[in-house]
Amino acid sequence: MSCQGWKGKIITFARYISTRNKIRCFTNKGYSLMGDTSHSRAQGIYQRIVRSGLLHDSDTAYIFYSRQMLVERLNVLKQAFDSLAILHTVAIKTNPHPAVLSCIVEQGLGLEAASFEEVLLAVSAGAPFNKIVYNSPVKTRKELEYCAHHLPGICINANSIDELERIPSAESLKVGLRINPLVQPSTDMLYNVSREDSKFGVPIFLEEDILKAVFSGRISTIHIHVGSRIETPEILLEALQKTVRLCDKINTELKRAEKPFMLTGINFGGGLSALRNIEASNDLMTQYGKGVREIMINADFRYSLTNEFGQWVHLHNGFAYSRVEYVRSLKEKNIAFLHLGADFFPREIYSPHNALNFEFYTPNGETRSGVQGKTDLAGPLCFNGDYLSKDLEAPALSEGDIVAIPSVGANTFGLWSRHCSRTIPTFFSEKMDNPSEIENISSRFNPFVNLAD
Numbered sequence: 001m002s003c004q005g006w007k008g009k010i011i012t013f014a015r016y017i018s019t020r021n022k023i024r025c026f027t028n029k030g031y032s033l034m035g036d037t038s039h040s041r042a043q044g045i046y047q048r049i050v051r052s053g054l055l056h057d058s059d060t061a062y063i064f065y066s067r068q069m070l071v072e073r074l075n076v077l078k079q080a081f082d083s084l085a086i087l088h089t090v091a092i093k094t095n096p097h098p099a100v101l102s103c104i105v106e107q108g109l110g111l112e113a114a115s116f117e118e119v120l121l122a123v124s125a126g127a128p129f130n131k132i133v134y135n136s137p138v139k140t141r142k143e144l145e146y147c148a149h150h151l152p153g154i155c156i157n158a159n160s161i162d163e164l165e166r167i168p169s170a171e172s173l174k175v176g177l178r179i180n181p182l183v184q185p186s187t188d189m190l191y192n193v194s195r196e197d198s199k200f201g202v203p204i205f206l207e208e209d210i211l212k213a214v215f216s217g218r219i220s221t222i223h224i225h226v227g228s229r230i231e232t233p234e235i236l237l238e239a240l241q242k243t244v245r246l247c248d249k250i251n252t253e254l255k256r257a258e259k260p261f262m263l264t265g266i267n268f269g270g271g272l273s274a275l276r277n278i279e280a281s282n283d284l285m286t287q288y289g290k291g292v293r294e295i296m297i298n299a300d301f302r303y304s305l306t307n308e309f310g311q312w313v314h315l316h317n318g319f320a321y322s323r324v325e326y327v328r329s330l331k332e333k334n335i336a337f338l339h340l341g342a343d344f345f346p347r348e349i350y351s352p353h354n355a356l357n358f359e360f361y362t363p364n365g366e367t368r369s370g371v372q373g374k375t376d377l378a379g380p381l382c383f384n385g386d387y388l389s390k391d392l393e394a395p396a397l398s399e400g401d402i403v404a405i406p407s408v409g410a411n412t413f414g415l416w417s418r419h420c421s422r423t424i425p426t427f428f429s430e431k432m433d434n435p436s437e438i439e440n441i442s443s444r445f446n447p448f449v450n451l452a453d
């Protein structure tokens, strides 16, 4: 046997020893065993859903979103920034489920809307108007008029100086200007919005233009958001530091000119990534909070803060489950056909930088263990790229088994794709007044197809 062959055997044996008594997790970026707490919860949640009696045969795939875990995340967020004057808002786009939005509002937080439709979702969720931040890069004049007349207190951030001129002059509106602080986040190009050619914000080097805009007297807040999935706080803090310096400079000029207004707020956006492990994610936010506090203490003027995290808040709280519809073998491997694919996981499948993790259960919820060989997990859509994973070392699967995918609460449902017109699955959550019980928070639905159950 070749040296490579022996090495492989030793690694497999070591994995077997180290995983015997632990939950096994399979990832589409290779095998891994994680101490991820949301992962270890997936099986218990599955068993509870089955016991609840709420599943129908038509629920070929379904989502559990833990509002209990959401509340835990929000408490960590509040504690991380506790001595600051701050409005926490959560980016609606990351998970726009109405029950999730209502839960965020009930916890006293606000909502960040990236479209007029999201403004309406925030209003329906009960958000006070002064806790709604409206950030879309494309707002119509009619939508802006609506806000001025019907949503007093809402904060509208202009994406550019050109857009500022479209916002009605109304006392009822709080107006911000998005600037681009031009930092270099080490994140995927898709999520880096701080490049010089970014469509978002006024580049910070256009200081004269920004100053002139603020001198018009309409702007009270400066807004930044430099990118997403940023795994260390340094770049985010650098962006905030540059912004504070600019605001201090502008306020000094306003004071010198004896203007009756000042910049009073800084919205420092979202962007901090959730890490694989919940505890590590919490520590990261706490560390970020400390950095923000230090910058604000050293500012020349006092500013109230706003933030708008998305992925950090939601990632770990979501669990997806799909039935294995059937398995076929092809050459040396098996292909298991599932009911979730690029429709629910567009980011992971169309630009596969993100590992999905899998667990496999029998229909009764027992772990399917062992490694039977290479398996492809195929999604249900009719295009060749629709795989959740290829060549995964997985246990033997058969029709009716369950594939669980933990940590999928962010940028999944909110990006639901209409490709092949498949049906949005049922969502479950804990009951807010009795978390030991599960409830259906939305049944499967299809906007254009009438579903007979």
Ligand SMILES: Cc1ncc(COP(=O)(O)O)c(C=O)c1O
Residues within 6 Å of the ligand: 091, 094, 112, 135, 225, 227, 228, 229, 269, 270, 271, 272, 308, 309, 310, 311, 312
């Ligand atoms: C303006 C703005 N704020 C906040 C967010 C949330 O970002 P994240 O999920 O990275 O925290 C986004 C995401 O794209 C955004 O565009």
